[in-house]
Amino acid sequence: AKKAKNTPSSSAVIQEEPLVGDAVRIKGQTTTGEVMEINGKKAIVAFGMIKTTVDLCSLERVSNNQLKKEKKASNTRDLLHERKLNFRQDIDVRGMRGDEALQAVMYFIDDAIQLGVARVRILHGTGTGALRQIIREYLGTVHGVSHFQDEHVQFGGAGITVIDLE
Numbered sequence: 001a002k003k004a005k006n007t008p009s010s011s012a013v014i015q016e017e018p019l020v021g022d023a024v025r026i027k028g029q030t031t032t033g034e035v036m037e038i039n040g041k042k043a044i045v046a047f048g049m050i051k052t053t054v055d056l057c058s059l060e061r062v063s064n065n066q067l068k069k070e071k072k073a074s075n076t077r078d079l080l081h082e083r084k085l086n087f088r089q090d091i092d093v094r095g096m097r098g099d100e101a102l103q104a105v106m107y108f109i110d111d112a113i114q115l116g117v118a119r120v121r122i123l124h125g126t127g128t129g130a131l132r133q134i135i136r137e138y139l140g141t142v143h144g145v146s147h148f149q150d151e152h153v154q155f156g157g158a159g160i161t162v163i164d165l166e
Contacts, residue, residue, distance in 0.1 A: 016061070018043065023062040026054060032062050032070060084115045094125040098134045105135050112165055113144035119164050121151065126159045135161060 018024045022035045024045060033047035041056050062070075091108045093101035105122060112120045124131040139148050144166050151160035 017056055018059050018061050023064070023067045024059045025062055027058055027060050030070075032067060035059075080115070083111070084117075087111060087115055087117065089117060089119065090121045090123060092123040093131060093135075094123060094127075096131070098130060101131050102134055102138055105138065109139070109142055109145070109163070109165075112163075113142075117165060119162065122161045122163065123156070124159065124161065126157075129158075132158065132161065139163060 018035050018038075020035050020038060023032055024035055024043075025032050031047050033045040035043050036046050036051060037044040038056070042053050043056050043059060044051055045054050045059070089112075091104060093104055096104065101124065108120070108122070122135055124135055126132075136148065139145050139161070145163055146166045147164040148161055150158050151162050
């Protein structure tokens with residue numbers, strides 16, 4: 001039984017104390033920081049712009065692979081959050097040709113569904129009704145669209161299509 005405890009797989013579980021420059025996190029937390037200094041049983045750790053003193057025993061080292069995965073996930077989350085903040089819930093396709101307008105609407109609806117937006121509006125104008133017809137035919141084929149209708153008369157009526165997304 002004692003030999004089993006000394007196998008490489010079980011000894012890999014034993015964590016060494018962090019060294020200056022190591023990536024660490026406080027046990028039970030998700031934020032990763034870097035050890036700046038070690039003074040006895042305490043370490044100064046930088047979490048982004050914030051430095052704090054932490055007991056060495058409450059820190060765990062983070063492997064480079066894990067650190068890369070976390071950074072990638074964090075970057076993806078930040079990018080998605082930024083896209084959601086900058087997303088406009090209206091698109092104006094007046095004056096575009098049918099195929100141009102349809103292309104713009106396709107990208108717009110895809111983004112809206114991907115970002116989890118509940119309601120968007122397409123301003124196509126009234127004119128001959130050609131843009132409205134092309135756009136609505138497309139909307140009827142999109143799985144993420146639950147309902148679409150004309151805007152209320154006081155807000156633009158038949159010149160604007162309001163789309164509810166799932």
